[in-house]
Amino acid sequence: MTPITLIARALKRERAKAGLSLSALAEQAGLAKSTLSQLEAGQGNPSIETLWAIATALDVPFGFLFDTAPPDMTLVRAGEGTPINSEGTDLRAVLLSNGPPGSRRDLYRFDLVAGAARDAAAHPQGTIEHVIVSSGRARVGPKDAPEELGPGDYFRFPGDVAHIYEAVSERATLFLAMEFPR
Amino acid sequence: MTPITLIARALKRERAKAGLSLSALAEQAGLAKSTLSQLEAGQGNPSIETLWAIATALDVPFGFLFDTAPPDMTLVRAGEGTPINSEGTDLRAVLLSNGPPGSRRDLYRFDLVAGAARDAAAHPQGTIEHVIVSSGRARVGPKDAPEELGPGDYFRFPGDVAHIYEAVSERATLFLAMEFPR
DNA sequence: CAGAAACGTTTGTCAAGATGAACAGCGGTC
């Protein structure tokens, strides 16, 4: 799929949603309406400044080029989800991203009990982990530089090195967002 | 910040990371190395086909343009973070990706007290919200179809329609991951 | 029914991006 086709569709969709005419959008973005017309026709090869101006005027993220499909809803009750267990831990995936396009983002709920620890090998290069502590205290992070976190603490660290999750208190519940590179 | 500056930095960074020379990348992307040279110098205004070719050759997500300077690790203690408050609620951002347009994923910790509700207007098309309940019970979701959630429940729903967060119990603490389209 | 005011399209002009060749700077090899 050529990028221009995607832009054409996305542009039409977003402009319709914003309820703007070609002329109005052109003025707001500081572009010629002929330019927008041709882009929506799937012709041309816009520069990023042009796209930047459009995205800003429409107030959409730059990645709006990727003609995104309408999202659905998912509900995972506590205790459901795909368990990925080991001794003393309950790592449960609530959202496993299904393939391309775009970067993969998985979400986990992570229960640790009584000083149990989980070693994690290095994930693919560029992986980033986001952790928020829900309850309890835990030592989390790269193996050589973990941080002790309490309820509400947020910690972001590279996931492409060996790292550790270790409960310090009786129990600890973490919210873990894993962000893989494309 | 002009987009070209961001691209210049990002391109240098990614190319160095891939260990490619200008000539090598130029050949792999099917571009002239002079083009790449000028882009890295922060000059010009590349077309999306050019950027697409670069991103494909480097095998990076398209949003790499936005100099996602790796602040490798970030630690936000509970109570820190940027508060976005309204009556009876404490919405606190722990991770705000900087500046539209671009691929954005924001993380929030969200405290609701005593039946307080927060109405949220529609976010940009394609936005997806992920919610995990830390404690208490809350009614969350699109305004016309909210779900009542308890501790540990995970709920994913579209953020591009009007939606609501409402505490059912005394207090409720939520973790909210907002995912904007790329 | 004019007439006006929008809509989106098409066209010619000009500025600017993309190109390839020629360039200078470095490090190793015979």
Place this chain on the structure above:
DNA sequence: GACCGCTGTTCATCTTGACAAACGTTTCTG
């Protein structure tokens, strides 16, 4: 030293994106 292979840069040429103006349509309004 002379030669090679590589690095990244600068330059003239050609292509093409962005623009304004004019166009044909449709829609509202007096």
